[in-house]
Amino acid sequence: MRIHVTYAGGTIGMVDTPQGLAPGADMRGFLDHVIAGTQLTSDQISFTELAPLIDSSNATPENWQQMIDDLRAHRDEADAFVILHGTDTMSFSAAALSYALTGFGKPVILTGSQLPLGLIQSDATANVTGALNAALSGKARGVTLFFGHHLFWGSRVTKSSTWAFEAFDSPAVEPAARTGAPWYWSPVRHEGCGWDDPKPYARHDIAVVDMVPGITAARVKAALTPLPEAVILRAYGVGDVPSDEPGLTDVFADVIAQGVPVVVVSQCEQAYTLVGRYEVGDAIAKAGAVGAVDMTFEAAYAKIVFLLSQGLRGAELAAWIGKPLAGELTTATE
Ligand code: ASP
Numbered sequence: 001m002r003i004h005v006t007y008a009g010g011t012i013g014m015v016d017t018p019q020g021l022a023p024g025a026d027m028r029g030f031l032d033h034v035i036a037g038t039q040l041t042s043d044q045i046s047f048t049e050l051a052p053l054i055d056s057s058n059a060t061p062e063n064w065q066q067m068i069d070d071l072r073a074h075r076d077e078a079d080a081f082v083i084l085h086g087t088d089t090m091s092f093s094a095a096a097l098s099y100a101l102t103g104f105g106k107p108v109i110l111t112g113s114q115l116p117l118g119l120i121q122s123d124a125t126a127n128v129t130g131a132l133n134a135a136l137s138g139k140a141r142g143v144t145l146f147f148g149h150h151l152f153w154g155s156r157v158t159k160s161s162t163w164a165f166e167a168f169d170s171p172a173v174e175p176a177a178r179t180g181a182p183w184y185w186s187p188v189r190h191e192g193c194g195w196d197d198p199k200p201y202a203r204h205d206i207a208v209v210d211m212v213p214g215i216t217a218a219r220v221k222a223a224l225t226p227l228p229e230a231v232i233l234r235a236y237g238v239g240d241v242p243s244d245e246p247g248l249t250d251v252f253a254d255v256i257a258q259g260v261p262v263v264v265v266s267q268c269e270q271a272y273t274l275v276g277r278y279e280v281g282d283a284i285a286k287a288g289a290v291g292a293v294d295m296t297f298e299a300a301y302a303k304i305v306f307l308l309s310q311g312l313r314g315a316e317l318a319a320w321i322g323k324p325l326a327g328e329l330t331t332a333t334e
Helices: 027-035 061-073 090-100 124-137 217-223 248-257 279-287 297-309 314-321
Strands: 003-009 014-017 020-023 045-054 080-084 108-111 143-147 150-153 206-210 230-235 262-266
Touching: 003 061, 003 124, 020 045, 027 045, 027 124, 045 061, 061 080, 061 090, 061 297, 080 124, 090 108, 090 143, 090 297, 108 124, 124 143, 206 217, 206 297, 217 248, 230 248, 230 297, 248 262, 248 279, 262 279, 262 297, 262 314, 297 314
Parallel strands: 003 045, 003 080, 080 108, 108 143, 206 230, 230 262
Antiparallel strands: 014 020, 143 150
């Protein structure tokens, strides 16, 4: 069994600097130290350090593509892949990689830590050994994220805590596995129709608009001027917006009429959108806004970037939102 490790950055490899935590640890040395005396040997692990190493708050779709390119470059040399990544946007990257790698055919496991590897109180060793264990198991499928004793589906995971060692959660489906002696592996798989030969990720202009009590049409119109390529509307509950606010739902109807898809994501972490179920959601539903079903915000955002990168626009893009590409949402038949 050969494992390729791609080190992208994040707290896991950070050291204290006068400006705060920044990348600087000897990650390859740490990996060799972690596996010393185990059944894994150093020559089973190949290693790439991406340049520059980043705090994942600086990640863009170009960084997603950099990871994908590194995985593809080493595809034939390894049986499984581990990516060391910052926690802040790891769930975005996990979703983005899930869409782009449906044809990859080998498991990819992202992990990181809440505290840098050089501290005795750090969770780095537990998470790295967990990810390596998942890679070695032969049971991991697709893109997953290991953190705090759980292996989550990459298209279903969200960061839920800034401090807990159980920092990630999967609000809609049970994790792929949880640690123990032995590990428990869920019998359920989350897959989709895939995407052949995807074009590379590129940056796209997606406006994210949150509903709050008292929001006005003027504020939302200003936020959507000039027109973005797509809108994520973070609505209340199952997809509700304040319909009594003069002109507010018209702003969304207008952008849809101009060919911009509006995707409705719930502000609730655990959600299943039913846009138009209530009178308050009726106008945007009739205008053509589409619900993100039970996708996480991260999965919905990365999916829209993916679809825009494939050249889809407007209603054509909107039609793909409810179809699972990589297990990111639950269809009515499941
Ligand atoms: N800001 C860091 C990052 O996302 C946080 C972490 O890794 O925990 O890179």
